[in-house]
Amino acid sequence: MVVSYDLDKIAKKLNLDIKDISRAFKKRIIREYEYKDTKILLFKKEFKHLEKGTVIFLNDNLDVVRGYPKTYRALVLYPTLKKHFLDKIVVEEKLNGYNIRVVYINNDFYALTRGGYICPFTTKKVKKYLDLSILEDNPNYMLCGEMIGLNNPYTPKYYEEAQKEDENLGFYIFDIRERETNKSLPVFERLKLCENYRLPHVKPLAIVDKEEAHIKVREIIKELDKKKREGVVLKDPNMDVVPLKYTTHYTQYDDLREGFKFFFDMGLDFLFSRVVREGFMSYEFKESLEERKERAKDIGEAIILPMVETIERVANGERVTEDIELIFDSEEDFYEYLEFLRKVKILIKIKKIERVKNKLKVLIGKVYNRTNDKVLAYLNGTLWGE
Numbered sequence: 206m207v208v209s210y211d212l213d214k215i216a217k218k219l220n221l222d223i224k225d226i227s228r229a230f231k232k233r234i235i236r237e238y239e240y241k242d243t244k245i246l247l248f249k250k251e252f253k254h255l256e257k258g259t260v261i262f263l264n265d266n267l268d269v270v271r272g273y274p275k276t277y278r279a280l281v282l283y284p285t286l287k288k289h290f291l292d293k294i295v296v297e298e299k300l301n302g303y304n305i306r307v308v309y310i311n312n313d314f315y316a317l318t319r320g321g322y323i324c325p326f327t328t329k330k331v332k333k334y335l336d337l338s339i340l341e342d343n344p345n346y347m348l349c350g351e352m353i354g355l356n357n358p359y360t361p362k363y364y365e366e367a368q369k370e371d372e373n374l375g376f377y378i379f380d381i382r383e384r385e386t387n388k389s390l391p392v393f394e395r396l397k398l399c400e401n402y403r404l405p406h407v408k409p410l411a412i413v414d415k416e417e418a419h420i421k422v423r424e425i426i427k428e429l430d431k432k433k434r435e436g437v438v439l440k441d442p443n444m445d446v447v448p449l450k451y452t453t454h455y456t457q458y459d460d461l462r463e464g465f466k467f468f469f470d471m472g473l474d475f476l477f478s479r480v481v482r483e484g485f486m487s488y489e490f491k492e493s494l495e496e497r498k499e500r501a502k503d504i505g506e507a508i509i510l511p512m513v514e515t516i517e518r519v520a521n522g523e524r525v526t527e528d529i530e531l532i533f534d535s536e537e538d539f540y541e542y543l544e545f546l547r548k549v550k551i552l553i554k555i556k557k558i559e560r561v562k563n564k565l566k567v568l569i570g571k572v573y574n575r576t577n578d579k580v581l582a583y584l585n586g587t588l589w590g591e
Contacts, residue, residue: 212226290446354367392440429453534565536565
């Protein structure tokens with residue numbers, strides 16, 4: 206790769222040695238990406254002290270947007286919460302969507318995916334639906350949140366609270382950070398800012414003492430499970446320790462059910478991690494044998510039923526796809542998003558396009574070639590070699 210920018214300045218800005226930057230380029234950890242006339246460098250993997258998804262804008266200021274840190278998972282609530290947290294714990298709902306960082310740079314707003322790409326679809330939606338003056342007043346901040354709803358391109362799940370007039374889509378802030386240092390604002394400072402600027406945000410479900418937190422969180426998880434919600438994120442009020450997450454049985458079930466439609470693409474890690482969560486949850490919730498059998502039945506059905514359905518569909522000559530309906534305000538927006546998908550190497554099939562109230566409603570099918578091709582090969586007699 207021919208580098209046409211000042212690596213020495215970039216290294217200083219990122220607090221890295223010039224040799225480190227050169228090595229990151231050589232190993233393809235750093236990639237160049239362009240959105241319209243905006244050029245950025247993004248980190249495809251964690252590198253030194255920088256998180257995966259860290260971005261540096263190639264402007265005069267070399268503005269940095271740090272990647273969102275990994276949120277660790279508690280497999281058991283007790284004694285994990287007691288050992289991990291300092292005193293009080295803020296319990297917030299974990300929403301099932303995709304992680305976005307919104308920033309104000311070059312006198313414009315950008316929405317970055319977890320991986321560091323500027324997504325044109327998401328950027329346009331946050332500009333449309335949010336008053337982002339908070340970032341004009343505080344350009345050193347980044348709004349970290351979840352884009353949820355049935356009409357989102359990455360994790361389509363229906364949320365009643367995300368319903369707009371013509372689409373099911375919403376952005377809820379769960380963190381505000383200094384974009385160059387990655388330091389979080391304390392929880393209650395973040396809540397106050399969101400309320401002052403009238404921004405949609407995740408609100409606390411409870412504030413509990415760490416000694417009794419496992420009891421309260423277990424109760425909350427059971428209620429969220431009944432409502433088919435994802436789970437919780439547990440935070441120190443001052444954000445002095447890293448947050449932890451804990452998800453419901455429904456989430457494990459639903460993830461497996463969706464993932465095993467494309468079982469050769471999702472991989473063993475996808476299966477193993479979710480089954481392990483179920484095992485620890487069953488143990489901690491002190492389930493009876495009958496309750497464990499019911500849990501096992503749910504998980505077995507979530508794996509086998511969609512898998513067999515996929516095999517049947519491929520056997521009948523279909524190419525299985527993950528179908529998502531998206532709403533675009535113009536053809537230009539639609540084609541810009543298609544170009545973005547091409548750049549990030551996501552293969553899709555356009556299944557249906559229709560005009561509704563001067564908007565473009567598009568049914569997109571994400572193609573999972575490995576599952577389609579391997580299922581077909583095995584149906585035609587290829588031997589299993591693993």
